[in-house]
Amino acid sequence: MQIHQHIIEFVSDAGEGAQTAGQCLGTVSAKMGNGIWTVEIIPAEVEPPRRSRAGASGNRVRIGSKKITNAGDQADLVVAFNEQVLYSRFDVGAMRDGTIILLDDKWASVDDENIRKEFADAVADFKNRKADIRFVPFESETKKHIKDPRHGKNIWALGLVCAIYDRDLKLAEIEITKKFAKKSQEIVDTNLKLLHAGYDWAMQNTDLRFSIPAEPSDVPKIVVNGNIALALGIMAAGIEVCSMYPITPATSISHYLAEAFPRMGCVVHQAEDEISAIGFAIGASFAGKTPVTITSGPGLALKNEFLALAIMAELPLVVVIVQRGGPSTGLPTRVEQGDLLSALYAQPGDAPKIVMAPSNHEECFHFIITARKLAETFRTPVIVLSDANLATGQQPIPRPNPKTTWFAPPIDQSDWDESVPPFDWDPQTGLSQRPIPGQKNGNYVVTGLAHDQNGRVAYESSINEHAMQARSRKLATLQHALKPPVIHGDPEGGDLLVIGWGSPRGAIEEAVDTLRAQGISVSSVTLKFLSPFEPNLKEIFSKFKHLLCVEINYSDPASFGDARRYSQLCTVLRAHTLCDIDCWSHVPGIPLTPKDIEAAILEHIDQKGIDKP
Amino acid sequence: MQIHQHIIEFVSDAGEGAQTAGQCLGTVSAKMGNGIWTVEIIPAEVEPPRRSRAGASGNRVRIGSKKITNAGDQADLVVAFNEQVLYSRFDVGAMRDGTIILLDDKWASVDDENIRKEFADAVADFKNRKADIRFVPFESETKKHIKDPRHGKNIWALGLVCAIYDRDLKLAEIEITKKFAKKSQEIVDTNLKLLHAGYDWAMQNTDLRFSIPAEPSDVPKIVVNGNIALALGIMAAGIEVCSMYPITPATSISHYLAEAFPRMGCVVHQAEDEISAIGFAIGASFAGKTPVTITSGPGLALKNEFLALAIMAELPLVVVIVQRGGPSTGLPTRVEQGDLLSALYAQPGDAPKIVMAPSNHEECFHFIITARKLAETFRTPVIVLSDANLATGQQPIPRPNPKTTWFAPPIDQSDWDESVPPFDWDPQTGLSQRPIPGQKNGNYVVTGLAHDQNGRVAYESSINEHAMQARSRKLATLQHALKPPVIHGDPEGGDLLVIGWGSPRGAIEEAVDTLRAQGISVSSVTLKFLSPFEPNLKEIFSKFKHLLCVEINYSDPASFGDARRYSQLCTVLRAHTLCDIDCWSHVPGIPLTPKDIEAAILEHIDQKGIDKP
């Protein structure tokens, strides 16, 4: 059967390799020219108990004929090695009526009576919920080729899925060879055998067949997850120092960098804590090497005092925040966009800084390069807000062509013009050049105390007001330099504008496209800059009858009345534009789906009494 | 000459005792039944170089016939021991045409030629600026009674001022005796002699005479500065643990507490840093002893991670922030209201908490008692925002009558009802009772991870949404329980409503009263709660044609256009009400004066084209 897109999931106990199977399927499909989006399913523990719901590990792979921009709605086909991990997918609403489930039925005949009963009950329950369950002997078939089937059934399952979706086995062989090459040739060979065995078994034992034709691309592409895209961006920006303290889901950026960065002559510094990590970065910045520091929400909470110092002392710095579920330790492996207000407002006093948010993998890469330039030009920290959804999802993007102009130039060590003070604030733009240690006659003292143009401590009212204004003016300057955001849909206006930022963009635009195709007058816009905002927002918003922020963070239901707390972007935009923007926001710990957004848009249109066609 | 009010300043090098003189004058006047407000003039260093502008130390005392609610405008009479420290008062705009300045002229005849010249130049300059300079031989007269006049001329000057303002010398004697009793009887005697000598000198050598009649009060009063009021509130609230790390301008709360708290069987814990200070407080809270932690902006920046944990784990806690000039180290001894946004939004994720701001000394005391009760009832942290202006200014307030009902009750150690989970969120209010260690069957695990009603770690979407809503609902519950704020002026509405919070209240209300007396239709309102807001704000605001926030924090001038950043309360209120609220806010490091606020109101009315009478 020919289809436009399908969502395939692999779920297993941790250590059974469902993640590997999914990644391979994704890469193979991308290489075949399909659009893909993968999402990791990650347990919170390293090796949680087997057969437990919270221990599910795996991968969701959405494959399409065209470009895929998000993780999609419910799954079409699921490979599950036991029924408990499968349950976790039902729990998050990942299944629809008729989802095809390929489940190992070995549990029906194990010795342990409890397990047999659990299995039987679950299967009955799944059937009740209208799942299309088909039993597959993953383990017993795998056992024919390898002693411990826990380390093989993933590849056998991959072979099976390749048969069902008509994937190019040659490409799968390449991926497997790459994956296991580090171990041993024997392991490579065994896995290749398993791949073919799974494939053959499917050809003989099932008539499930789907084909998702690809549209070949004429531009070279790479497949990366968002964290790798950020890491590559860091390298391409010519950043020399990445200073960090491990924290999920940001750490994998530094894992990759720790490996690759030395090849560029650069260094990852793992500090003793987040405070030290940003302090080290700020030291490097003062010394002329604009660095990056990487963290997630709890780490951001610790970096605020130093961030304020960098703002006050006008030291460039790129801060990458990969957002996770909050507040506090929250949901460390899950997605949320809950750190916007904190990024904007966490520092006591007035602390203007630049905040940007990539909405896809390509932007993850390029925003870092922009961020470093902005940090240096505007002599201030730039926060880049990513999230767990971008971080772990894989996507093909056009291969960037790095240029030396993307790099930070070598540090300036020429003599400083003695007549120029270290904070020579331009009255129009607030901008100034900074002396770098080593520059003769540039000698000055960085301080977090209020200071004048010479960097000298100053208590006078007028100096404090002047310096504050100079720092704030930089944001106005940047806003004037930015282009207004682009409307997805109808730039001329309409009934409803959905406003978003960051990773939900793909799902929002898919929902908008679906509804527009049905004649509904809805458009969307994704803000790339959160501080300062891109220009003309009020003007743009005024073309639409209704405005709705869609984001992955908490907001009170409208029933809370006067006390209602709006979602985060919504709050800031209401203050900024005074437009009556409503919000539909949630904290499910998983990406918002296009279907849910569609429903929210329709409901909103209903409530507001807008005619549907 | 009979007057309604006067502002008197004493300025000296640090160590010359101008602060003591001012404090005594204030207390004596308060005891005589006058309204007073004192403001400390504090250098940033411990013992800065003599005769330096930034080293000025002293006190401003505003004395009135009626209640005084703020530091007032420019000074009427200034005692200055040298011309350089006096300069610092000109620098901050504390002088008006005709301010009487009593300056020591010893500098005209010192050996050092430079000093003689500095003095002559300064005097000429001051005269140019229309000051009414009169030379007084503070030092040479003092020398007649004490060897080192640096430790005596302050009391001589106090005697002088007592003569000018017809102060009750008996009361001054009591204050001096109290002040020096700790040292020795000899020192007490010398100072009493100096007091009388100054008094006598004035009677013989100057005809300056002012009388500020007092309206005797029928309620008992105490004279305290804001930090002492907070400290007394902490004691009256029955708080057992104050956990802190020293930071200006909050530290003096703990100095007083460290001395007095043990007499109530309570303890001040000075931690190794701010993170540990709040962690210790949270531990005490978990164990049933709702504590207070005290800090200023830079310390708040460090406490956010733990604050988020307290919110997530629903542990009561009172957090006192005495705001100072920011951002970063900023202006440590100066006033600002720059930490509002940070108090509201600094924690990554959704972190609803209660935020209150006292606007005078009486509220400093009572808000703490309220804060502790709210913290326990709502099972959440309560932030109390004071500032450096309240902190160091002295004012008479009605003497509170502590009751045992203000105290935290002894911790509950009765058996916990096993059927009640540790987070038994009431669906209407979000409230729940918490088990305290020692309560049988209450055993549960506090965690910052997402958790269900039983405190068990949970990753399900629905549980996360439910728990977030329960925590947020508490704010809506509190808002419903609050009364709408009271309008100062005309509750029925008018041309302009000035909106403020915290310490500027007195100056705002004085400005409003002055203008209303001129027939201008202006009123003001002071918000006591910043999270949640008191109810009906939008309704109240809608009765006024124009709205203006007045606060001591940074905002861009209107000329910044679309990129304009509003003052902090203004930003939050715009989002909350969608009313087009303008702002007039500044960061001079000193309190806003009634005159400046008057001018701002008039200018605003002009701009908006409102008819003046």
Place this chain on the structure above:
Amino acid sequence: MGETLSFVSFVTKEKASPTHKKEKLMNMTDWTLEPRMREFELGDYLGAAPRWCPSCGNHTVLKCLQKLCKDLNLPPEKTVVVSGIGCSSRLPHHMGTYGFHSLHGRSLPVACGIRARRPDLSIFVVTGDGDCCAIGAGHWLHALRYNMKMTVMLLDNNIYGLTKKQTSPTTPAHTKTNTHPNGAPLDPVNPLATAISMTNASFVAQCVDWLPEHLYNTLLRAQQHPGLAFIRIRQRCPHFMKGHLDAFMNDPNKIQILTDPRGVLPGSLTQTYGTVEHDPTSYDDAMKHARQTDPIPLGLLYLNESALRYDEFTQKGIVTSEEEKLAAIEAELNKFAIL
């Protein structure tokens, strides 16, 4: 204003009546009677099932702690287990007592705060090598100095477990980790030496997870200590540090048991391992053993029973009555009275 709460009309139900509370407060002050009255079973100390890797060393530590609680008949409601964040710090969830799973690196401030006004609780702290020696290093030093009564277990697996194999302060140099794929660049911190160096540190011991009897005896000995007992437990992390402690497990010559009447009972260990007499009150000797990395010493390295205890400072006045408090605040207000 003038009257507290006048702007808040909200009233909540008080759960327990004041009399009830007074009665219970008394109970609290004579808490020593409690344990005699009830007998506990191991099941009383079981919480949610552990989710550590199957052969993780943490399992043994959990079991030892549960057995200790049972053998000492500690009332579960009077027992609090505090932790930071990490694999090891999940431990409180697996206990049937009160627990506090706090923030990464911050278990000790929380535990000290709990102790501040509660002499009646038994407090155990679980921390990891990253939690204690990296992000928590400052608190660690100062908690040792505060020396408040509690047992602190450093589960030292020489790696960041929960976040998946980054270098920890105790990771041996050259170990390949995810943040140092070419090998950790520095020699590891020695938590024993640094703990002993801290003024007022009063009890420093070392155990290994695979000798539960000795671990149990150490926990038992720690319970008798009046101040803070710091126990470093060498912990296996088969998932990320496969076999890194095998040498110590397999070669009895690589372990040396410290013996002393004031120390930890060696129990059956003397059958397998060499012993050495060691006076734990000698700083110099303690430091020598602490710095010895092969063989490693097990037992009590350092003991200073006369070290000042900060809880004696924080607990002053704990039984002050409401009447006394009211009198005290009245007296303070009088000092500021003018009329």
Place this chain on the structure above:
Amino acid sequence: MGETLSFVSFVTKEKASPTHKKEKLMNMTDWTLEPRMREFELGDYLGAAPRWCPSCGNHTVLKCLQKLCKDLNLPPEKTVVVSGIGCSSRLPHHMGTYGFHSLHGRSLPVACGIRARRPDLSIFVVTGDGDCCAIGAGHWLHALRYNMKMTVMLLDNNIYGLTKKQTSPTTPAHTKTNTHPNGAPLDPVNPLATAISMTNASFVAQCVDWLPEHLYNTLLRAQQHPGLAFIRIRQRCPHFMKGHLDAFMNDPNKIQILTDPRGVLPGSLTQTYGTVEHDPTSYDDAMKHARQTDPIPLGLLYLNESALRYDEFTQKGIVTSEEEKLAAIEAELNKFAIL
């Protein structure tokens, strides 16, 4: 997208041309030539006038540092003085060099970050006893371990000066302070012992502010050290700790000079004070001296010249050319290429 910065139309002037920068980068790599070319005077190292209390011990330290810079002819633009917050931490403002007056407790992370990629700068760190041993304690331990080349001066006045007399970690027990009006409840931290205990600590010395010659010699010796030189300077705070070091100033028996060819030149001190030979490479002896509080040892207590240096790790690849970098990033991208 696809092209960086496409949504930003803003362009700024670049101050220096790329060629100019290249040339200067070369200069940086052969920086040792620089000092020969210019002669500096004391005036070159003077910054804003100090605002410390008149007889504060900090004045001497400032003067010693300025003299050192002059005698070593350190180019002011190649010299950076980093500090935290406190009276002592105002020092960078009073130098004519580059300076970084950072945050309370955080001087060391900043200094390490400066060193990370800049072997050409001379780095001095000034910190206080609160700054270093309280809020900065974790960074202090780890900076000792990183052992990056710099001279760290702990100005230990046994009190919080700037915030007006609160107890610091090194305040002696029973001292009356504003936060402990009835006396500090704990014995003071011993910064020397704890510093020595830290793995990889490589240079630990003690000085007093009133013996500037010895202080100068110690700073000089520190300059020759390849790693982090930690110098605790006992500092007078006449304002808040009047006379607290008088005993050491007035009684020569209360001071002992450590001598060794590898140590600090005792200079004229031997005329007044007793000396003791001390092998600074012996951990045990160093620890003994560190723990000795009367008489106090002055000089180099501990030296380990073979300790690993983290700057060798961070500075790898510092001269990589743009072309090499471009090739490397291209190679990385290729690894993810699919088409």
